[in-house]
Amino acid sequence: MSTESTVALPLADETRDKILSAPEVILEDQAVMRALVGANERAMGANVIDMRGLAMERLEARLDRLEDTHRSVISAAYENLAGTNQIQRAVLRVLDPEDFNAFLAALRSDLPEILRVNALALVLESAEADSASSVASMSDVLKICVAGFCDEYLTDERGRPSHRPVLLRQVDGGSAQVFGPLGGDIRSEACLRLDLGEGRLPALLVLGSRDELQFTAQHGTDLLGFFGGVFERCLRRWLS
Numbered sequence: 001m002s003t004e005s006t007v008a009l010p011l012a013d014e015t016r017d018k019i020l021s022a023p024e025v026i027l028e029d030q031a032v033m034r035a036l037v038g039a040n041e042r043a044m045g046a047n048v049i050d051m052r053g054l055a056m057e058r059l060e061a062r063l064d065r066l067e068d069t070h071r072s073v074i075s076a077a078y079e080n081l082a083g084t085n086q087i088q089r090a091v092l093r094v095l096d097p098e099d100f101n102a103f104l105a106a107l108r109s110d111l112p113e114i115l116r117v118n119a120l121a122l123v124l125e126s127a128e129a130d131s132a133s134s135v136a137s138m139s140d141v142l143k144i145c146v147a148g149f150c151d152e153y154l155t156d157e158r159g160r161p162s163h164r165p166v167l168l169r170q171v172d173g174g175s176a177q178v179f180g181p182l183g184g185d186i187r188s189e190a191c192l193r194l195d196l197g198e199g200r201l202p203a204l205l206v207l208g209s210r211d212e213l214q215f216t217a218q219h220g221t222d223l224l225g226f227f228g229g230v231f232e233r234c235l236r237r238w239l240s
Contacts, residue, residue, distance in 0.1 A: 119208035125201035166221035167191040187212035192228035
């Protein structure tokens with residue numbers, strides 16, 4: 001009866017010298033360290049528990065979780081900063097025009113690019129609107145609608161009326177009345193309710209995107225709410 005045993009071969013002098021000259025290379029290599037710890041555990045036998053090894057494994061798992069959290073926090077901070085810069089640029093752009101036509105031109109060209117949306121529409125309610133057609137298109141961005149249209153348009157994902165200043169939702173194609181020919185391509189939209197002051201009917205600024213994940217109910221609305229507040233104040237000036 002013979003017993004087979006594994007004999008560890010000595011390290012080559014060149015390899016040994018490299019390790020001794022820079023041991024941190026091994027310490028920083030997780031795969032190599034795991035292999036060394038595993039070899040040490042096998043050498044101790046099945047009946048011996050290496051508490052230090054268990055502690056190291058738990059610390060390593062905790063470090064991995066901390067690194068994931070760190071990356072998530074940095075990513076969220078970066079997105080928030082990028083969103084803030086985007087809204088700041090949009091605010092400056094709507095403050096620039098010196099007449100209403102220039103204001104509409106900014107809505108038509110610059111603002112969709114700054115906000116990275118595929119469609120934009122300003123919807124104004126009017127008591128004089130034709131009741132036979134709920135929305136009349138004055139231009140590609142300006143729509144005149146009957147009184148009550150805004151409340152009817154603003155419904156949440158369950159179809160219930162929404163009275164929030166900003167409503168984000170996913171859609172299976174946007175409204176052709178609001179977006180025109182581009183409506184069929186819209187997969188998510190942001191609806192900003194606009195208060196035009198006492199004695200005036202409400203209005204909407206609707207932003208549409210082909211990306212179904214750009215505007216969802218899970219996203220924050222603080223920045224868009226601020227932009228809506230600036231936008232409605234600009235609009236009051238043009239309508240006064």
